[in-house]
Amino acid sequence: MQIYSICGKLQYESSLTWQRPFRSPHHSITLTGMLGGGKNPLPGEISLAHQGVLFLDELPELKLAVLEGLREPLEERKITINRNLISVSYPCNFILVASMNPCPCGYYGTKKPCQCTQEQIKKYNRKISGPILDRIDITIPVECVGYDKLTCLQKSETSEQIQKRVEKVRKKQKQRYKELGIQTNAELPTKYIEQYCTLSSKSKKILKNAYSSLQLTTRSYMKILKVARTIADMDESQYIQEQHILEAISYRRKEE
């Protein structure tokens, strides 16, 4: 709320915002707009999304500098802006949600024929660099909604039901990390990962094999553990088992 107050974005003079922010800037946004800056350095979108969600649609369409500029914020969860002898630090602890097409025309891997050459597809995917991909915990492919599904009367899980499940797990995590002063697996510092992300012996073996055969980095190794811990939480399992590790691994995406 303090961040919003600086930008003059608070709607009412003395209101307390109870909803987490949801920012979705257009992909033509500038570096300053995204990270912050200007004459009297103001917070950028990443800080406006603090404690909330930053949604970036059409990720490869972002200017390269802006995309790469996200590296540090995603890692440090805060951004320092230097301007005219002024140095300002803003927090930016946001959940990044991004979307992109499989290829320039959008149909690669779907039932419709893809118009792109292999080189075009590679070039498109290469825009998202290895270091950025490494900082992304979960990648999920989403397919076109078939006509049957669109008109299907059969109900799948409602958002409310899913929300309940998520809240239950968040409560569990908050309880777990009471002493550390953090609230989620994502915030867990590296030095505590081994302590809180206990693996079964089978899972240890799988992760070890995965590390070498999939050429994981230390960062991705840690992230897989944290995601697996969340999957295990949602599965109401005390320990991280093989299926949780395997699922977490499947959400990783490597550089093309």
Place this chain on the structure above:
Amino acid sequence: MAKKFSAELTRNGMVIVSGLALGIDTIAHQTCLEEGGKTIAVLGGGFHYIYPEENYQLAQAIVENGGLLMSEYSPSVQANTKNFPKRNQIISQISQAVLVIEAGIRSGAKITAGYAKEQNKKVFVIPNPLDSKNAKGIQQLLERGATMVFQPAQILSQIDTRYLVPLSTPVKIVHARHTKQTNIYSLLSQRPHTINEIVQKLQEKPQQILQKLSMMEIEGIAIKEGNIYKLKEKR
């Protein structure tokens, strides 16, 4: 009609043999399974290329219910229309009799019936409307010695009942390759698949598919490019 005959014959212990093709074959196999019977599908290609693709799950169900998939070809041979007449010959060879539901002039059914005649097996046909495309074909078959039937019971009374298998016969799976990795492997040997395609074809929970795919990736069997999985090329 295929459904009616398949159901009644299955209930009486008949093992239904067909070619897993779309249409009559599929109805014959499916109805047999629905009645709790055993059916044999003779394939026009290798096991890794179940044709048509739509019947992959049917093929699986056939085996799981104590039936049989037969193929003259090694697993990696693609199904080809050139192979179909030979496949039909086998269908006839392993059968006591052939029932023709539809017989277009140049249809597979007629080819099968032709082989049956060579092999001195009975050929049964059912009545078709005079103005249907099958009329000429049925007529030809009748001229060559086929028997017209109106009820499944008529078939049962004209065949050797020693070969009927009571539905209650227990199924004993001797050599089951139950690891579903085999199924994912079979899909990927046909061509690369997206995760969603695999989930749809195997009708399993996405989580389980993802777990198995990760395992295959770690073991070096499969590689992932974007959201497409393919088999790793052997050097």
